[in-house]
Amino acid sequence: MKKVILIGILSLGLFIAGCGDSGKDNAFEVPFDGKMEHVHGIGYAGKDKGLYFASHTGLKMYKDGQWLKTSKNHNDYMGFNAVDDGFYTSGHPGENTDLPNPIGIQRSTDGGKSLKQVDFEGETDFHVMAVGFFSHDIFLMNPAENSKLGQGFYRSNDKGESWEEAAGSGLEGDLLHLAIHPSDSNWIAAATSNGIYLSEDAGDRFELISVDGTGTSVYFDEENLYFASFTSRPEMTKYHLSDASKEKIELPELNEDGPVYIAKKPQDEKEFAIYTIKGQAFISKDGMKSWEQILDNGNVIK
Template sequence: MKNNWLWPVMAAGLFISACSSETVQQETENPTDAAPESTEESATASAVDSAAMELEIPFDGKMDHVHGMGYIEENGGLYFASHHGLKVYRDGKWAEIEDQYHDFMGFNATATGFVSSGHPDMQSGMQNPLGIKRSDDGGETFEDLGFEGETDFHEMAVGYNSDNLFVFNPQPNSEMETGFHRSDDAGESWRQTAAEGLAGKVSYLAMHPDDSMLIAAASNQGIFLSEDGGESFSRITDSALGTAAFFSEEALYYGTYNEEAKLVKRDLSGEEQEISLPDMTEDGVVYIAQHPENVEQLAIYTAKGHAWLTEDAGENWTQILDAGQVQ
C-alpha cells in the first residue's frame, strides 16, 4: 500500500480536487506596505516587466492549495498559483501580487505572462468560475478567453511561446462537450480531440512551448505522451503513479511515484535520464519548472507543500518552501 499513498493526498486538495465554488475571501493579512522600487530592472526593461513588478509587495507567510507553478520570462519570477492569489520568488526574495487574491486553478506560466482558470476574489466583480483568463501584466488586468461563469478548468496546458491550449472540460458548456479539447489560435476557437490511449485519472497536462502537437499527461496510471495534438496517447512509463509533467524546448520532464519519488528528463528522441531529488519522505513531485534562460535551474513543488530549487540540474537543491511556509 505504500506506493499508493500519494494519490489520495493529491486528490484531497493539492491540485486535482475541486476547490470550493464559493468566491474566495481575501487573505486576513493584506499587507499595505508599498512595493519597493526595484533596483534590478535595467534601463531597457519592458513595460511588461515594470507593470508586473510594480504590483508586488513583500510576502512572508504561508501559502496553501498551490495549483500551478512556472517562470515568466519577461520578469524572471517563479510564480506560484495559490488558493489566495499569486506568490512570486525572485532573486532569493518572496512577494505576492497585491489586491489580486483569486483562487487560481490550471495555472500556466507563459513567456509574457500566464493563463489560468479558477475562482475569483470576491472583490473583483468577476463571475464565478473564472473560465479561462490571460494576463500579460502580472495579474493587474485579464483578457477573457471564454467560459467565465461556466467552467473551472483544472487540467489545462498552454504553449509557453505558442499560446495554444489543451484542456479537459469536466462538463458541457456553451462551446464544448465533456472531454479533451484544443485551441490552435490562443483560445479563439476549439475542437474536441479523441485522446485515445489516455488512461486513468489525469492530474496534469503539459504542452511543448513551441510544438503544440506534443502533449504530455500525468495520471494515476502513469505518464502519457501524444505527438498528434491529443488525438492519441502512448504510456511512456511503467505502472508507477504519474505525478507531474513539464516541457522545456529540449525535453519532457516528468515525475512518478512507486515506493519513492522520481524525476526524469526525457529528450525529444526518447532518451531518459533520472535527476537526483532532495531527501523526501513519502512525498512526490507535482509541479516542475525550468528557468527560461538557465536550463540547469529547475524548481519543483511537492505533494506536501515543499518547494526546492537547483542551479545545477539536481546536483544540489535549496529549499524555498517548507510545508507552504516561505524560506
C-alpha cells in the same frame, strides 16, 4: 502507499473546486512571510525572471531570493500555466473582485495586475489545462458540457478563439496533470494514476511511456519531457524527445512526498524548480545536480 500518495495529490485541489489586503504605497507586489496553501501551478511567468506560485489565495512570487505576494486580485488560480509574456489560468474569483464564478480561462501580461478574458467566464473551471510557453496553444480536459464544448479533451491553436475536439485515446487512470510542448503542439504529455503518457499527434492518441507507479507531473522544454512519478518513493525522469531515451534525475530528500509541478527558467538553461505534494519547493541552479529548499510544508524559507 501508492493510494495514499494519489489521495494526497487530489487533496491539493487538482480535481476539487476551490472555493484583499492592500500593499504599502499601493504597491502591487509586497513582501510575503507566511504559509502558502493549495498551490495549483508554478512557473517562470513573463520576462521578470520570477518564479510564480498560483495558490488558493492569489499569486506568490520568489524573485532574487525574496518572497513576495500580490496586494490584490487574490483569486483562486487553477489550471495555471506560465508563458513567455505572462500566464494563463482558470479558477474562482477572490474577494473584492468583479470576476464571475468560475472565471473560465483568463490571461495576464502584467504579472497578475489585470486579467483578460479568453473564454468561458461564468461557465467552467478548468483544473487540468496546458498552454504552450511560446505558442500559447491550449490543450485541456473539459469536465462538463458548456456553451461551446462537450465533456472531454479539446485544443485551440489560436489562443482560445476556436476549439477542436481531441480524441485522447489510450489514456487510462485518473488524470492529474497535462503539459504541452512550448512551440510544437503535436507533443502533449499526461500524468495519470496509471503512469506517464505521451502524444505526438496533438492529443488524439497517447502512448504509455512509463509504468513506474502514479504519474504526478509532466513538463516540456524544447528538447525534453520531464516527468515525475511515485511508487514506493518519488522518481523524476528526463525523457529525450529525439530518441526516447531516459535519464534519471536526482531529487532532494523527500519523505513520502514527490513533485507535482516542475518548471524551468527560460532565461537560464540550468535553473529548475519543483513543488511537492506536501507543500515543499526547491530550486536547482546547476541543472538539477543539487537543490535549495525555499518552501517547507507551505512555509516560506528566508
